[in-house]
Each structure stands twice: as structure tokens, then as C-alpha cells.
Amino acid sequence: MTALLATERISKAFGGVHALSDCTIEVEAGSITGLIGPNGSGKTTLFNVITGYERPDAGDVYFAGRKITNASPQRVFADGIGRTFQLTRIFPRLTVLENMLVAAQHTSNGHGRARNPLARAGGPADRHRAMELLEFTGIAKHASALAGTLSYGQRKLLELAYVLVADPAIVLLDEPAGGINPSLVHLIADRIRELNAAGKTFCIVEHNMEFVMGLCQHVVVLDYGTVVAAGPPEAVRDDPRVLDAYLGIAEDDDEPVE
Amino acid sequence: MNAPAPGLPGSGLPASRLPASRRSAAAAIRAGTGARIGLVAVALIASALFPLVFTNQLVLSMAFFTLIYIAAAVAWNLFSGYCGYISLGHAVFFGSGAYAAGIAARDLQITGTAEFALLPLAGAVAALIAIPFGLIALRVRRHTFVVITIAIFFIFQLMAFDLKTTGGTAGLYAPFLVWGPVVFNQRFYYMALLLAAATVLIGWLVRRSRFGLQLRAIRDDEDRAASLGVRAMPVKLTAFVISATLTGLAGGLWFFFVGQVVPDSGFNPIFDLTVALMAFLGGLATVAGPLLGALIIEPAQQDLTSQFSNGYLSQILLGALFLAVVLFLPRGLIPTVGGQIQVWLARREPHLPAAGRGSNEPAADQQAQASGAVAEGTSL
Numbered sequence: 084m085t086a087l088l089a090t091e092r093i094s095k096a097f098g099g100v101h102a103l104s105d106c107t108i109e110v111e112a113g114s115i116t117g118l119i120g121p122n123g124s125g126k127t128t129l130f131n132v133i134t135g136y137e138r139p140d141a142g143d144v145y146f147a148g149r150k151i152t153n154a155s156p157q158r159v160f161a162d163g164i165g166r167t168f169q170l171t172r173i174f175p176r177l178t179v180l181e182n183m184l185v186a187a188q189h190t191s192n193g194h195g196r197a198r199n200p201l202a203r204a205g206g207p208a209d210r211h212r213a214m215e216l217l218e219f220t221g222i223a224k225h226a227s228a229l230a231g232t233l234s235y236g237q238r239k240l241l242e243l244a245y246v247l248v249a250d251p252a253i254v255l256l257d258e259p260a261g262g263i264n265p266s267l268v269h270l271i272a273d274r275i276r277e278l279n280a281a282g283k284t285f286c287i288v289e290h291n292m293e294f295v296m297g298l299c300q301h302v303v304v305l306d307y308g309t310v311v312a313a314g315p316p317e318a319v320r321d322d323p324r325v326l327d328a329y330l331g332i333a334e335d336d337d338e339p340v341e
Numbered sequence: 342m343n344a345p346a347p348g349l350p351g352s353g354l355p356a357s358r359l360p361a362s363r364r365s366a367a368a369a370i371r372a373g374t375g376a377r378i379g380l381v382a383v384a385l386i387a388s389a390l391f392p393l394v395f396t397n398q399l400v401l402s403m404a405f406f407t408l409i410y411i412a413a414a415v416a417w418n419l420f421s422g423y424c425g426y427i428s429l430g431h432a433v434f435f436g437s438g439a440y441a442a443g444i445a446a447r448d449l450q451i452t453g454t455a456e457f458a459l460l461p462l463a464g465a466v467a468a469l470i471a472i473p474f475g476l477i478a479l480r481v482r483r484h485t486f487v488v489i490t491i492a493i494f495f496i497f498q499l500m501a502f503d504l505k506t507t508g509g510t511a512g513l514y515a516p517f518l519v520w521g522p523v524v525f526n527q528r529f530y531y532m533a534l535l536l537a538a539a540t541v542l543i544g545w546l547v548r549r550s551r552f553g554l555q556l557r558a559i560r561d562d563e564d565r566a567a568s569l570g571v572r573a574m575p576v577k578l579t580a581f582v583i584s585a586t587l588t589g590l591a592g593g594l595w596f597f598f599v600g601q602v603v604p605d606s607g608f609n610p611i612f613d614l615t616v617a618l619m620a621f622l623g624g625l626a627t628v629a630g631p632l633l634g635a636l637i638i639e640p641a642q643q644d645l646t647s648q649f650s651n652g653y654l655s656q657i658l659l660g661a662l663f664l665a666v667v668l669f670l671p672r673g674l675i676p677t678v679g680g681q682i683q684v685w686l687a688r689r690e691p692h693l694p695a696a697g698r699g700s701n702e703p704a705a706d707q708q709a710q711a712s713g714a715v716a717e718g719t720s721l
Contacts, residue, residue: 134568156567166568174561176626177554184551185558186569201546204554249570 086145087112087284088164088253093132093142095125095308102128103308106142110253110301115275115285117295117316120305121328126288127169129305130255134166135159147252165251169258169288171238175231179222179241180205182230183213186248213248220244220274236263243271253284260291272298296320304328388534392527399647401526405598407639408533412540412591413612414619414631419544420584421617422625423553424577425560426479429613430490433497434585436607437470438463438592443513443602444506456516457532460593467589468582475581479574482563494608501604512603515596529598536594537632540587545628547583556580557626611656615642618663624673633674638662 086109095103103125110116118126131137133144135156143152146162154162174182184205205213217223220240225233230241239259246254259275260268272294275285289295295302295316302319304312306328312319319325392401413435421428442459445451451459478489501507518525547553555576558566563573596602616631619638623630638659645655670677 136564136568156564157570157572160568160570168565172562172565174558174565176561177557181554181557185554185566185571201550201552203549204551245569 085112086110087147088133088286089145090129090133091143091145093129093139093144095128095132095137095139101308103132103139103142105309106305108303108310108313110284110286112252112284113279113282114301115279115287115299117299117302118286118288118305119290119292119295119302124305125308126305127257128308130166130257130288133159134164134255160249160251163252164255165246165249165253166255167239167242167246167257167259169261171235171242173230173233173238173241173245175229177230178227179217179230179233180210180213180226182241183216183245183248184209186245187213209248213244216244216247221270236267239263239267239271243274247278253286254278256285256287256289258289259287260289260294268294385538392530396523398522398526401530403640403643405526405530405533406595406643407635408530408537409591409595409598410615410619410635410639411537411632412533413588414616414623414635415537415540415544415628416584416587416591417616418620418625418627418631419540419547419587420580422620422627422631423547423556423560424580426482426486426577427617428478428490428581428584429487429610429617430474430478430494431584431588431616432608432610432612433470433474433494434467434588435592435595435612436497436501436602436604436609438467438589439596439602439607440501440507440513441466441589442593442596443508443515446516447513452516453518456518456597460590463593463596464586464590467592468586471582471585472578474585475578479577479581494610494613498604498608501608507604510603512601512607515600515602517600518597529594532594533598536587536590540591541628541632543583543587547580548626548628552576552579560626611659614663615639615659618659618666621663621673622666622670624675624677627673627675630673630675 088110090106090108093103093106094101106125106129108116108118108129118129120126128137132139135154135158138153143150145151146159146164149162151159151162174185177185181204187205187209214223214226217226220243222233222237222240222244225237230238233241243256243259256275259271263271268291275287275298279285287295287299299316302314302316303310304319304322304325311328312322312325314322391404395401395404413431417428417431420426442456442463445459445462446456474493478486478493481489501512502509507513520528547556555566555571558569558571559573559577567573592607596607599606615638616635619634620631621634622637623632623634642655642659645658649655666673672680
């Protein structure tokens with residue numbers, strides 16, 4: 084298996100609704116892979132299955148060649164898969180810097196040794212790295228503000244920043260460009276490109292076609308919980324099945340929450 | 342935006358490139374730390390001298406109960422305030438501490454000052470009860486958690502009434518201490534002071550630690566915390582057990598002071614409401630909030646009870662105060678007042694944050710600093 088992250092014939096039903104059926108995708112190491120599809124096609128459910136928030140009815144998830152099906156969310160994170168949520172989920176009553184430190188404290192010191200839990204939250208190295216990432220995403224000046232006071236776009240940037248703190252091998256982004264202004268969309272795309280150039284792998288769910296087609300090297304199209312097309316953006320764009328399933332009828336409205 | 346990509350070498354920022362706002366914020370935080378150390382020193386000296394200045398027995402006994410409630414409220418806040426699981430069953434630990442000490446003293450025929458050797462037992466029994474209690478109750482959140490803690494509380498109260506070993510409605514008596522009344526109150530005052538100070542210290546240590554940050558992350562969004570690697574159940578349970586241990590110690594010491602425990606006094610639902618109200622009034626999840634709340638509420642309650650023969654009056658007022666706090670002061674005294682002071686200071690010196698080498702968005706900077714200062718205030 085050459086893929087960094089792969090799902091194999093995943094099925095998941097909620098009552099009578101088949102959110103995913105026989106869904107098989109692969110995310111190559113070092114790629115930016117887009118995951119698109121009409122509303123309700125199972126994109127967020129697939130993210131939830133991969134990251135341990137939902138148990139699949141059938142099928143397996145592989146990460147770096149290892150089976151991680153049904154691992155808990157914290158296990159998945161420790162293995163090196165970071166994710167963001169469609170509706171951003173930050174810790175509103177912690178400061179922006181504290182938000183960063185929540186994720187930072189689970190990385191080992193490089194000795195693989197658990198750290199003293201009563202040690203002060205965020206040692207100098209963690210704080211330094213947290214501030215660097217806040218500079219990188221452009222919200223460093225809000226470091227000591229409560230995260231709940233940030234605007235929606237700033238929250239998206241914070242979520243991106245704190246997922247990066249623990250240096251995951253792959254980052255799953257659920258609609259990183261949803262509901263924010265165009266200049267911020269460009270900033271986020273630039274940051275993703277920069278990180279990808281430095282070796283980080285991304286898998287992105289997004290409705291903004293311009294964003295997906297401009298950023299991703301590989302695009303997977305879901306419809307009714309199953310893969311209908313996969314390939315480079317240009318090929319996928321012209322695929323009649325995709326036009327039929329998605330691009331012809333798609334609007335910008337939101338998909339239901341996880 | 343010229344910050345290099347993280348993970349690439351040479352990404353350190355020289356200190357001179359730090360925005361002026363951040364340097365002045367750092368100075369403000371240093372000044373705040375100095376003021377806080379001073380405040381703690383003054384409070385410790387004043388409370389140590391208190392029984393030497395106020396020798397009135399009634400005042401000293403009120404002070405003892407206040408210290409017991411400070412310990413209980415800070416311990417409650419260490420769990421419920423930090424991680425957002427509102428427990429209305431902490432009287433289980435208070436009562437269990439008292440009953441454990443009482444049962445052991447009776448069965449082991451312990452007399453006199455040897456009873457104090459039973460205090461660790463009071464804490465240990467409360468901790469042992471907290472483990473299965475927590476494993477059951479911490480599976481559910483919010484309202485369901487509250488209801489389960491109340492249910493477990495009533496199970497314990499009923500056991501105290503009905504079990505043979507707890508002495509039924511007559512309860513248990515503490516060993517008699519042959520101390521004169523003045524010495525008695527003074528010694529108990531200092532023991533309670535030690536417990537309260539240790540509890541506040543533990544509350545502070547936890548608040549600033551990784552563990553405390555994990556608790557507050559769980560409070561804000563438990564599922565999100567899990568996806569960032571926080572192992573929620575062990576973290577919650579550890580806080581619950583620490584909180585229970587401290588509450589059990591407070592219960593044991595309280596029992597030795599009052600000399601008798603009955604089911605209604607050991608397992609008292611008013612205790613749960615009172616400690617919760619103290620923390621709400623002072624400020625949930627702050628270090629000093631529950632201390633301040635206990636300092637305001639407990640003497641007032643003691644005074645009301647002694648002045649009016651109608652014991653229910655203070656309970657009615659307690660309920661009314663709870664409503665008023667939730668409606669008008671939802672964040673509690675310390676965050677609200679702290680935030681107001683910071684906003685006032687920021688308004689008084691509008692150019693402070695943008696001084697020197699400028700940031701190009703002084704207004705935004707100032708706002709960030711003001712709200713940051715509010716956040717600092719909450720960590721008091």
C-alpha cells in the first residue's frame with residue numbers, strides 16, 4: 084500500500100440512510116487530495132469514520148499501512164492525523180495561545196516519555212512553536228485574547244494553527260474555505276500550499292470549486308456515499324459522471340453537520 | 342506575512358521583532374504577578390494573626406466554618422469549575438469523610454487527640470468512593486450528570502439513615518477533646534487554615550498545569566479536546582478524585598469540631614448548593630473565586646442563623662442569591678470586576694499598546710490586549 088491514508092470498502096448507515104457504501108479512497112503521501120460531492124454524499128461522515136468519531140458498519144481504515152479502524156479520536160490524533168471541523172470548533176473560554184497549547188502538550192519531548200502532568204502548561208518550546216504558528220496564520224496579535232472573541236475567519240485560522248502544533252503527518256480539513264471572505268480564502272490556500280511544499284499531506288472537503296481545483300493535485304468525487312470518480316482535477320472536472328452527479332446541480336448551501 | 346513555514350529550520354523570531362504591544366503586555370503580566378504575590382502574603386499573615394486579634398469564641402467558630410467552606414468550595418471548583426461538570430453530589434465526600442472518621446474512632450476506640458490520625462482515612466475513603474462514583478457519573482454530560490450526582494447523593498444519605506454501622510438518626514460522636522474552649526477554637530482554626538491554604542495551593546497548581554488546561558479544554562468542547570489527544574475520562578476522573586479527597590478531609594475536620602454527625606448534617610443537600618453558589622459567585626474556574634465566594638457567603642449565613650430563630654430564612658436568602666448571581670453576574674465577581682478594571686485601564690491610557698515601534702492596527706491591538714487582560718484576570 085503506497086497511500087498514506089486509505090479507506091477500504093467503508094459502509095455506514097444511519098437508520099435507513101446509507102451515508103457511505105463501499106467507499107474506498109486513497110490519499111498519497113505528500114499530496115493535497117480534494118474530497119468533493121453533493122450535499123449529503125458522505126464526505127463529513129467519511130472524515131468522522133477515519134478520525135474515530137463514528138464506527139463504520141463495514142470496511143477498514145489504514146494509515147501508513149496500519150489498520151486503524153475504530154481507533155479512538157485521541158489515538159488517531161496521536162498516530163498523526165489532525166482534523167478540523169466544518170463548523171469550527173475552538174475552545175472559546177481559553178485564550179488563543181492556550182488553545183494552541185492544548186494540542187501541543189500531547190507531543191512527546193522526543194524522548195517518548197510522558198511529561199509530568201503538574202508541570203506548567205506549555206513549556207518555552209511549546210509556547211515558541213505555538214507563537215510561530217500563530218504568526219504563520221496571521222493571528223499572533225490575538226494570542227492573549229479569549230478565543231471566543233475571534234471572528235469566524237480568525238477561528239478557522241486558529242483551528243488550522245492548532246491542528247498543526249502537534250505536527251501531524253496528514254491534516255484533514257473540513258470546508259476550510261466555507262463562510263469566509265475571499266482574501267482569507269487566498270491566505271488559507273497559500274498556507275496550505277506552503278505546508279504541502281514542506282512535506283505535509285492534506286485531505287480537503289470543500290464546496291468551493293475554484294479552491295479545490297486550484298489547490299488539489301488529486302480529487303475524489305463522492306455521490307450517495309460511494310466514489311464515482313477520482314483523478315487529477317482537470318480529468319475529474321470533465322468527467323460526465325461528475326457533471327451529472329455534482330457540478331450540474333450543486334449549489335453553495337451547507338451540508339448537514341456531522 | 343514573512344514568517345517561515347513551521348518545521349523549517351531558522352524560524353526563530355528575534356526578540357526585537359516582537360511587537361511593542363506584546364512587550365508591554367509582558368511587563369503588565371509581571372507587575373500583576375508581583376501584586377498577586379503581595380496579596381497572597383498579606384492574606385496569609387492576616388489569617389494567621391486573626392485568632393490572636395479576635396478572641397471572641399463565636400467569631401472564631403464562624404471563622405472555622407468559613408475556612409472549611411473555603412476548602413470545600415475550592416475543591417469543588419477544582420473539578421466542577423475547571424471541567425464544567427456541575428456536581429451536586431459533593432456532600433457524599435464531605436459526609437463520607439465525617440462518617441469514616443466517626444466509624445473508625447468508635448470501632449478502634451480512639452480517644453483524645455489521636456483522632457487526628459484518622460484524617461487521612463477520611464480523605465482516602467472519599468477518594469475510594471469517588472472512583473466508582475466518577476466511573477458511573479462521568480459517562481454522561483451536563484444535566485444528566487447533575488441528576489446522577491443528586492441521585493447518588495440520596496443513596497448515601499439513605500445509607501447513613503439505615504445502615505447499622507452509621508448509627509441511624511442518632512449518628513456518631515467524635516472522641517472528646519480535653520481542650521479549654523479558647524484553645525479548642527484556636528487549634529481548630531489553624532488546622533482548618535492549613536487545609537484551606539493547601540487546597541487553594543493545589544487549586545492553583547492544577548489551574549496552571551497541563552492537567553488544568555486539559556480540564557478547561559474539556560469544559561469548552563470535550564469531543565474537540567479528544568481529537569487533539571486529550572484522554573478525557575482519566576483526566577476528568579483524576580480531577581474528581583482529587584476534589585473528593587480534599588472535600589473528605591474537610592468533612593473529617595468539620596466532624597471533629599462539631600463533635601457529632603447525623604445523616605442530615607453529614608449528607609446535607611444545602612452543602613452542595615452552598616459550595617456551588619460560592620464558586621459561581623466568585624467566578625467558576627478561577628483560583629480565588631470560590632475563596633472569595635466562601636468568604637462572603639459563609640459568615641453571612643452563620644450570622645443570619647444566629648440572629649434569627651427561623652433557620653429557613655438563610656436558606657431562602659441563599660436561593661435568592663443563587664438566582665441573582667446566575668441572572669446578573671453569570672461570570673462571577675472576579676472575572677467581571679477584573680474585566681472592568683482592565684477595560685478602564687485600557688481606556689485611560691489609550692496609546693500604551695501602540696507606543697514605540699508601531700503596529701499598524703492600534704485599535705485591534707488594544708482590543709486584543711484588553712480581552713487578553715480579561716483572560717489574565719480570570720486566572721487570578
